[in-house]
Amino acid sequence: MAEGIKDKAAIIGMGCVKFGENWEQSAADMIIDATYEAYEDAGIEPKDINAAWVGTSQGGVRGTQLAVPLKLEYIPISRLENACATATDAFRNACYAVAAGVYDIALAVGVEKIKDTGFSGLETSYARHTAQGTWLDPEVFVGMPAQFALAATRYFHRYGLSYDEGKRTLAKISMKSHHNGTLSPKAHLHREITLEQAINAPIIAWPLGLFDCCGVSDGASAAIVTRPDLAKKFRGDYITVKGLGITCGASQAELQDDYDFTHFEETVTAARLAYQEAGIKEPRKEIDLASVHDCFSITELINYEDLGFSPRGKAKEDVDAGTFTLEGDLPVNTDGGLKCFGHPVGASGLRMIYEIYKQLQGKAGPRQLKDPKIGLTHNLGGLPGRFTCAVTILGR
Amino acid sequence: MTIGITSYGAYVPLHRLGPGSNGWTSPREKAVANYDEDSITMAAAAAINCLDGFSRQDVEALYFASTTFPYREKTNATIVSVASDLRPGTLTVDFSSSLRAGTNALKAAIDAVKAGSANQVLVAASDMRTPQPRSGMESTLGDGAASLLIGNSKVAVEVEDSYSVSHEILDDWRAEGDNFVRSWEDRFTLEEGYLKIFPQVISKLMDKHSLSPKDLTKVVFYAPDPRRHQQVAKELGFDLKTQVQDPLFATMGNTGAAFVLMMLAAALEQAKPGDRILLANYGNGADAFLLRVTEEIEAIKNRRGIRAYLESKKALPDYETYGVWRGIINKAPLVRRPAFRTPSPAALQRDIGKNLRFYGTKCKRCGYPQYPPQRVCTRCHAKDEFEDYKFSDKKAKVFTYTLDGLGPTLDPPMVVTVINFDGGGRAFSIMTDRDVDKLEIGMPVEMTFRKFYTSEGIHNYYWKCMPVRA
Numbered sequence: 001m002a003e004g005i006k007d008k009a010a011i012i013g014m015g016c017v018k019f020g021e022n023w024e025q026s027a028a029d030m031i032i033d034a035t036y037e038a039y040e041d042a043g044i045e046p047k048d049i050n051a052a053w054v055g056t057s058q059g060g061v062r063g064t065q066l067a068v069p070l071k072l073e074y075i076p077i078s079r080l081e082n083a084c085a086t087a088t089d090a091f092r093n094a095c096y097a098v099a100a101g102v103y104d105i106a107l108a109v110g111v112e113k114i115k116d117t118g119f120s121g122l123e124t125s126y127a128r129h130t131a132q133g134t135w136l137d138p139e140v141f142v143g144m145p146a147q148f149a150l151a152a153t154r155y156f157h158r159y160g161l162s163y164d165e166g167k168r169t170l171a172k173i174s175m176k177s178h179h180n181g182t183l184s185p186k187a188h189l190h191r192e193i194t195l196e197q198a199i200n201a202p203i204i205a206w207p208l209g210l211f212d213c214c215g216v217s218d219g220a221s222a223a224i225v226t227r228p229d230l231a232k233k234f235r236g237d238y239i240t241v242k243g244l245g246i247t248c249g250a251s252q253a254e255l256q257d258d259y260d261f262t263h264f265e266e267t268v269t270a271a272r273l274a275y276q277e278a279g280i281k282e283p284r285k286e287i288d289l290a291s292v293h294d295c296f297s298i299t300e301l302i303n304y305e306d307l308g309f310s311p312r313g314k315a316k317e318d319v320d321a322g323t324f325t326l327e328g329d330l331p332v333n334t335d336g337g338l339k340c341f342g343h344p345v346g347a348s349g350l351r352m353i354y355e356i357y358k359q360l361q362g363k364a365g366p367r368q369l370k371d372p373k374i375g376l377t378h379n380l381g382g383l384p385g386r387f388t389c390a391v392t393i394l395g396r
Numbered sequence: 397m398t399i400g401i402t403s404y405g406a407y408v409p410l411h412r413l414g415p416g417s418n419g420w421t422s423p424r425e426k427a428v429a430n431y432d433e434d435s436i437t438m439a440a441a442a443a444i445n446c447l448d449g450f451s452r453q454d455v456e457a458l459y460f461a462s463t464t465f466p467y468r469e470k471t472n473a474t475i476v477s478v479a480s481d482l483r484p485g486t487l488t489v490d491f492s493s494s495l496r497a498g499t500n501a502l503k504a505a506i507d508a509v510k511a512g513s514a515n516q517v518l519v520a521a522s523d524m525r526t527p528q529p530r531s532g533m534e535s536t537l538g539d540g541a542a543s544l545l546i547g548n549s550k551v552a553v554e555v556e557d558s559y560s561v562s563h564e565i566l567d568d569w570r571a572e573g574d575n576f577v578r579s580w581e582d583r584f585t586l587e588e589g590y591l592k593i594f595p596q597v598i599s600k601l602m603d604k605h606s607l608s609p610k611d612l613t614k615v616v617f618y619a620p621d622p623r624r625h626q627q628v629a630k631e632l633g634f635d636l637k638t639q640v641q642d643p644l645f646a647t648m649g650n651t652g653a654a655f656v657l658m659m660l661a662a663a664l665e666q667a668k669p670g671d672r673i674l675l676a677n678y679g680n681g682a683d684a685f686l687l688r689v690t691e692e693i694e695a696i697k698n699r700r701g702i703r704a705y706l707e708s709k710k711a712l713p714d715y716e717t718y719g720v721w722r723g724i725i726n727k728a729p730l731v732r733r734p735a736f737r738t739p740s741p742a743a744l745q746r747d748i749g750k751n752l753r754f755y756g757t758k759c760k761r762c763g764y765p766q767y768p769p770q771r772v773c774t775r776c777h778a779k780d781e782f783e784d785y786k787f788s789d790k791k792a793k794v795f796t797y798t799l800d801g802l803g804p805t806l807d808p809p810m811v812v813t814v815i816n817f818d819g820g821g822r823a824f825s826i827m828t829d830r831d832v833d834k835l836e837i838g839m840p841v842e843m844t845f846r847k848f849y850t851s852e853g854i855h856n857y858y859w860k861c862m863p864v865r866a
Binding site for chain 1: 731732733734736737739740742743744746747751766767770774775795796797798799800801802803804809810812814816817820821822823824826837848856858
């Protein structure tokens with residue numbers, strides 16, 4: 001009987017660069033800055049790393065992209081891609097490796113250098129990997145905002161929200177994230193917005209407007225993991241892994257005419273795996289804060305329901321009640337989320353883990369929550385029906 | 397053995413340049429292809445219209461006529477053949493270079509059936525010639541396609557006889573590298589070309605059969621413009637009101653190689669058994685055909701015809717839109733976008749069923765149809781227990797949609813839909829020929845064969861959905 005990951009891996013150091021349009025920094029520069037912050041935080045030397053995983057969705061190839069800038073000499077390094085869950089999956093592999101006792105200390109790094117492409121959005125990157133050679137695939141011809149707008153249209157329809165009601169609900173989510181972003185020095189965007197600004201912003205993919213879309217950013221983040229029994233040597237306030245769930249869709253949204261577009265089954269199932277490992281039965285009560293995948297405002301709304309924070313069709317009520325603000329019962333995206341911290345695809349998972357790590361250690365600065373004990377991260381990468389979803393549960 | 401037309405079909409694109417279009421100066425209205433249409437997609441639409449109710453398996457050859465083939469080297473008809481779901485390996489031939497290409501193909505099809513080398517030959521003619529902006533020709537040229545099925549059983553329109561001549565002249569032409577149609581001074585081209593040759597060919601065929609104008613129910617014939625159309629009709633003694641098929645200059649325009657065949661389709665929609673029709677076409681010579689309508693005509697009148705296609709229309713907002721769609725105006729996109737990637741011919745070949753025929757698979761174990769084709773069933777997980785399933789002719793309903801302002805289209809916003817097919821199955825689909833103000837969940841759509849984009853000379857065709865055309 002499989003035992004799961006609970007309390008078998010611990011984070012002893014993390015680093016994260018300032019996300020944004022980092023024109024002056026290469027991917028290698030960001031890898032160095034994020035990793036050296038993590039070394040320093042853990043109090044270890046580069047030579048202490050036994051093995052590493054590097055995640056990037058649109059960037060370089062091979063483990064050498066980590067070895068070369070960091071001068072990690074002749075250690076095992078794997079390069080990994082799993083869309084927006086890339087960094088979390090790199091982290092997951094590192095955790096499994098130390099939990100298995102194969103290595104004592106492992107490094108996970110996520111990095112993305114997007115802004116050199118010259119495009120204001122993503123270069124429908126997954127097309128490159130999913131190409132069947134004809135480029136006639138929804139992943140190629142349906143842009144990211146459109147993929148999630150399909151869910152917004154259907155969600156509004158299913159739950160009887162008028163366009164105005166729907167837009168207002170989504171605007172509240174974005175306004176919350178913009179506020180949190182102003183309290184995050186490393187976030188890409190630092191700017192408060194009003195509801196009216198969000199509602200009236202130019203349409204990107206109807207019904208989603210500019211402020212329903214996350215930042216497109218460069219960034220890198222890193223974590224150093226070990227076993228909890230070893231972690232104590234490095235620091236008292238290490239953070240342990242309670243659950244790791246990853247699931248992939250099999251094109252159900254595209255193939256099955258009853259797939260509803262108002263929930264994402266990948267999230268439901270990945271959360272179930274992670275909750276089982278962590279022993280969480282009532283996520284709304286037991287989780288103190290969450291960093292969820294808010295590539296678009298509608299995604300965050302649907303996540304509330306898929307993660308079990310809100311009953312089906314009722315997320316709007318929780319948004320209206322302020323449940324997910326810094327002052328609410330279950331603060332979500334306390335660092336500004338993808339919306340304002342930014343979304344360098346292959347780095348986002350570890351950025352979320354970085355925020356939970358700092359919050360659980362009480363080191364989150366002006367946005368610090370009062371004594372959180374259990375945090376959740378969630379990534380959703382791909383398009384409806386073909387998502388990779390990762391959920392992690394972290395605790396003290 | 398009676399040989400002739402056993403079915404007919406047509407296609408007129410949805411959009412019109414007309415009085416409702418800003419910057420359009422002609423009082424006439426003409427049909428213009430959408431940015432994702434070309435002579436191949438329009439020919440496929442006409443062929444599918446023609447084959448409504450007929451077995452694709454029994455069509456032995458496809459003759460495709462156009463002066464605006466997307467490919468200069470590579471058979472264009474093979475793409476029309478697979479998009480129309482003809483039998484794999486059907487003989488395909490391109491007829492080109494002349495406005496008579498459509499009637500050349502018709503003559504060749506009749507001769508093939510007459511010679512016994514085929515029982516059924518499908519003719520498709522389609523054109524979208526581009527006149528020089530603001531030239532006189534701009535108000536007369538339109539886009540469209542027609543298709544005729546030629547066979548030897550259940551003939552609806554018997555081809556009694558035909559007569560052709562050739563005539564060397566430079567009146568209208570396009571040379572290698574010319575984007576627009578060129579013409580010589582019309583005093584010369586009319587006097588020494590059309591007006592000299594054309595009436596003679598018609599008279600010759602009528603004389604051979606001792607026909608006077610009153611013996612013909614209808615004459616369907618080419619003219620470069622409405623004035624010359626009337627002039628020739630009068631000269632030959634036909635009554636404009638009762639005997640002459642409307643050349644559709646005011647509503648559609650001269651559709652080149654498809655023009656007279658589209659007029660013929662319009663005439664056949666009104667035809668009665670026993671009618672005698674004269675069909676004549678012009679272009680470096682002339683072709684004339686003497687036709688007799690049979691009882692079978694009544695059985696093939698159930699399809700969407702020229703009249704319905706002409707009534708189902710949408711005015712372009714302005715001339716600029718036409719210019720952008722036509723490639724005359726190279727307008728900057730709304731945002732910087734990556735270039736389209738060149739499709740791999742190997743992958744295109746592998747995916748002919750999926751992309752060009754628009755076939756999916758239906759699970760033999762659980763019965764669920766799925767697109768794109770699968771090897772492991774999405775419902776019951778049976779492996780390799782599928783039969784081919786045709787989605788191209790299925791109607792569907794919109795399950796959800798969005799208007800993507802940044803999508804790769806020359807007709808923004810790009811409408812992206814998820815559609816559920818009647819009979820089961822679904823697809824992500826781009827919607828074309830749509831009105832962005834009339835989108836709603838549940839709206840009925842049909843599939844249409846379109847060109848997605850072109851890269852390195854490779855035209856990447858695929859199916860889109862569109863609101864069901866009235």
